[in-house]
Amino acid sequence: MLLKLEEVTAQKEIEVSIKFPEMNREVMRLIALVRSADTQIRCVAEGKEMLLNASDIYYVESVDKRTFIYCENKVYRTDLRLYQLLETLSSVGFVQISKSCILNIHVLDFVRPLLNSRMEATLKNGERLNVSRKYLVNIKCKLQEGMDR
Numbered sequence: 001m002l003l004k005l006e007e008v009t010a011q012k013e014i015e016v017s018i019k020f021p022e023m024n025r026e027v028m029r030l031i032a033l034v035r036s037a038d039t040q041i042r043c044v045a046e047g048k049e050m051l052l053n054a055s056d057i058y059y060v061e062s063v064d065k066r067t068f069i070y071c072e073n074k075v076y077r078t079d080l081r082l083y084q085l086l087e088t089l090s091s092v093g094f095v096q097i098s099k100s101c102i103l104n105i106h107v108l109d110f111v112r113p114l115l116n117s118r119m120e121a122t123l124k125n126g127e128r129l130n131v132s133r134k135y136l137v138n139i140k141c142k143l144q145e146g147m148d149r
Contacts, residue, residue, distance in 0.1 A: 001026075029093075033106065036092035041085065043069050043076035052076060054092050058107045058123055060085050062100040072125050095142040097121060098132040105142050 016034050020027045036054040043052050058070050062082040069076040078085070086094065086102050093105045109122045111131070119131040121139070131139055 029106065032091075032093040036089075036106075039088065039092050041069065041078060041080070041088070043078040045074065045076045050076075054089055054094075054104075055106070057089075057094075057104055058125065058127065059101055059103045059129060060089075060094075070127075093142075095135075095138050097129060097135050097139055099134075101129060103129060103139070105139075111139070111143075 018027065018030060018034075033055060039054040040051040041054060041057070043050060052069060052071070056071050058072060060078075060082060061068050061070065067078050067080060067082055067085065069078055080088075082100065082102065086096055089102065089104075094102050095105055097103045103121060103123075107124045109124045111119050111121050114120050114130070117133050117136065119136060119139070121129045121131055123129070
């Protein structure tokens with residue numbers, strides 16, 4: 001991959017241009033990563049309100065009507081509902097893996113089968129999440145989508 005950077009002081013916004021010989025998994029991943037850097041989620045940590053980049057989020061989980069955002073080694077709370085986050089984040093690589101959890105596919109290390117047609121997703125930070133049978137097709141489609149391109 002060739003990376004060119006150019007400082008243009010007259011330009012008001014950052015412009016990203018991706019040139020490629022053919023659309024493939026690497027290009028699609030790069031597009032999703034660039035988009036996720038521009039997508040931010042409002043959350044609260046230690047009494048302070050902040051914005052988190054979608055690319056820093058590993059997964060989101062809803063527990064007892066509260067929504068928690070898990071990053072590599074920190075946890076944040078948000079007032080947004082899981083379905084609202086899924087709508088916002090699905091275009092940047094997030095997929096629902098259970099009734100109460102959505103996962104950033106870009107931090108997925110590997111998936112292994114469990115008993116009862118379920119799977120276990122292991123993230124890059126070593127954390128493990130169960131993929132429910134009902135949502136198994138979601139993660140398979142998202143993974144296949146990345147491989148087809």
